[in-house]
Amino acid sequence: MSEPVLRVRGLVKRYGATTVLDGVDLDVREHEVVVLIGSSGSGKSTLLRCANLLEEIDDGQVLLDGVDVSDPRVDADVARRAMGIVFQAFNLFPHMSVLDNVTLAPRVVHGVARDVANEKARDLLARVGLADKAGAYPDRLSGGQQQRVAIARALAYEPRLLLFDEITSALDPELVGEVLALVRELAGQGRTIVMATHEMGFAKQVADRVCFLDGGRLLESGPPEQVLGDPVHERTRQFLSRVIDAGRL
Amino acid sequence: MTSELQRERLAYKRSRARRSTGVALLSTVVLAVALWFAVRGAPGWPRVKQSFFSLDTAWRTLPAVLEGLWLNVRVLVVAEVVILVLALGIAALRTLRGPVWFPLRALATGYVDLFRGLPLIIVLFLVGFGLPGLRLSGIPNDPVLLGGIALVLVYSAYVAEVFRAGIESIHPSQLAAARSLGLDHRKTMRLVVLPQAVRRVLPALLNDFVALQKDCGLISVLGAVDAVRAAQIQSAGAYNFTPYVVAGLLFVLLAVPSGRLADWVSRRAARRQGA
Numbered sequence: 001m002s003e004p005v006l007r008v009r010g011l012v013k014r015y016g017a018t019t020v021l022d023g024v025d026l027d028v029r030e031h032e033v034v035v036l037i038g039s040s041g042s043g044k045s046t047l048l049r050c051a052n053l054l055e056e057i058d059d060g061q062v063l064l065d066g067v068d069v070s071d072p073r074v075d076a077d078v079a080r081r082a083m084g085i086v087f088q089a090f091n092l093f094p095h096m097s098v099l100d101n102v103t104l105a106p107r108v109v110h111g112v113a114r115d116v117a118n119e120k121a122r123d124l125l126a127r128v129g130l131a132d133k134a135g136a137y138p139d140r141l142s143g144g145q146q147q148r149v150a151i152a153r154a155l156a157y158e159p160r161l162l163l164f165d166e167i168t169s170a171l172d173p174e175l176v177g178e179v180l181a182l183v184r185e186l187a188g189q190g191r192t193i194v195m196a197t198h199e200m201g202f203a204k205q206v207a208d209r210v211c212f213l214d215g216g217r218l219l220e221s222g223p224p225e226q227v228l229g230d231p232v233h234e235r236t237r238q239f240l241s242r243v244i245d246a247g248r249l
Numbered sequence: 250m251t252s253e254l255q256r257e258r259l260a261y262k263r264s265r266a267r268r269s270t271g272v273a274l275l276s277t278v279v280l281a282v283a284l285w286f287a288v289r290g291a292p293g294w295p296r297v298k299q300s301f302f303s304l305d306t307a308w309r310t311l312p313a314v315l316e317g318l319w320l321n322v323r324v325l326v327v328a329e330v331v332i333l334v335l336a337l338g339i340a341a342l343r344t345l346r347g348p349v350w351f352p353l354r355a356l357a358t359g360y361v362d363l364f365r366g367l368p369l370i371i372v373l374f375l376v377g378f379g380l381p382g383l384r385l386s387g388i389p390n391d392p393v394l395l396g397g398i399a400l401v402l403v404y405s406a407y408v409a410e411v412f413r414a415g416i417e418s419i420h421p422s423q424l425a426a427a428r429s430l431g432l433d434h435r436k437t438m439r440l441v442v443l444p445q446a447v448r449r450v451l452p453a454l455l456n457d458f459v460a461l462q463k464d465c466g467l468i469s470v471l472g473a474v475d476a477v478r479a480a481q482i483q484s485a486g487a488y489n490f491t492p493y494v495v496a497g498l499l500f501v502l503l504a505v506p507s508g509r510l511a512d513w514v515s516r517r518a519a520r521r522q523g524a
Contacts, residue, residue: 013499049425052429054425054428054429066264075430076428077432077433078431080428080430083429084429084430087422089422091423091425092421092426092429093423093426094445095444095448104430105430105432108432108436108440109430109431109432109436120504141335144457146377154430157430157431195257235343
């Protein structure tokens with residue numbers, strides 16, 4: 001077996017007196033799609049933000065291709081270049097056109113010439129179905145379109161690992177589909193993805209592995225049909241029955 | 250086609266609008282007339298009119314005051330550019346993280362505390378009379394330059410705080426997005442935070458610059474012949490205060506376009522982003 005792309009070991013994260021992550025272990029292998037489920041506050045987002053080194057961790061390790069990037073001696077800016085994260089609230093740069101949003105990292109971090117970066121970005125925008133929006137500003141786009149731009153922005157520098165943090169939670173129901181279709185396509189291309197979501201149906205279809213987080217612990221992990229269909233833990237059962245009651249599975 | 254109902258509603262709205270205009274007009278006229286009689290009826294009005302609002306004196310002294318104002322405008326433009334650069338630098342210093350930058354951060358904080366607290370007139374005296382008083386070679390003697398330096402020192406402190414407020418108003422999610430793409434702190438500031446921050450604080454910035462326009466008149470205390478000093482010379486010659494009023498009106502005229510410019514720039518930025 002090759003080295004996992006992402007390896008999380010005994011990760012602990014506290015905000016003041018609250019322990020958000022309480023010793024989480026997670027391995028993500030190349031081409032694997034891992035879906036994180038769990039109620040709000042279970043630590044899904046925090047886990048992704050810690051993996052992207054956006055949060056300082058309180059214990060444990062984050063290893064990227066075998067390198068401990070949570071070591072304070074490691075340059076976090078360099079480590080992040082191997083990862084692309086997409087946020088729940090898109091976080092596009094409102095003062096830049098869609099094209100400039102997508103080309104920013106290639107141009108100023110990776111030193112790609114503007115015309116080369118532009119060409120690649122137009123290509124990416126076409127793939128996410130937004131070829132005609134290159135010159136538009138983010139605030140003019142719908143939520144679904146903005147989120148697809150954010151995904152294109154994360155893909156623009158060919159990261160090894162994609163982190164999706166509840167990327168459909170801020171969207172109107174009829175816009176969720178277009179974003180999920182894009183994620184499904186990326187999964188089909190063999191990208192390595194860790195995704196926090198409340199879309200259980202989607203998790204069932206696309207995930208190689210589903211992980212259930214509860215109170216900052218990774219309670220259960222396995223193939224989707226097992227975790228979602230026949231969970232071992234009582235907590236997982238309770239969570240899933242609540243989700244079913246809400247009509248989301 | 251509009252329905253009968255909608256036509257009736259529109260007619261009602263129009264009649265209300267006409268009524269509002271009428272009321273506004275009437276109350277304005279009443280107030281103006283009341284003020285007019287209050288001022289005109291004051292026992293000293295004829296003398297005040299003669300010594301502050303003499304059209305004849307105003308016309309005669311206008312060229313000299315205008316020439317002084319040209320000096321104010323030049324000082325203003327140069328000072329504004331220097332202030333923008335300096336203030337942005339100070340604001341950026343104050344946002345630096347890491348122990349290496351402690352002395353610079355402390356210096357920037359101390360600078361802002363000092364010059365925001367000191368009255369401008371005292372800074373003008375210290376710089377205008379104190380600096381040349383040192384009798385060091387290379388220290389300028391020109392009151393215009395020294396006055397300009399004093400203005401820059403004080404206003405950079407104000408404007409730096411405006412910039413810092415703008416920088417801190419940018420939501421942390423924008424920083425997270427920039428850092429997640431691999432941008433370092435400097436690039437994040439330069440490409441993501443500052444462009445948004447500057448746009449956001451533009452009205453406050455222009456407000457400070459209108460204040461600076463008036464305070465440019467204070468360089469006259471160092472002996473520079475600007476609009477205020479020119480007015481003083483003229484009023485001494487004419488035994489009449491009208492030149493001061495002329496200078497005041499000219500400063501007001503100077504301030505009006507700045508306000509409109511600020512509105513226009515903000516509207517344009519908003520339109521472009523479609524917000």
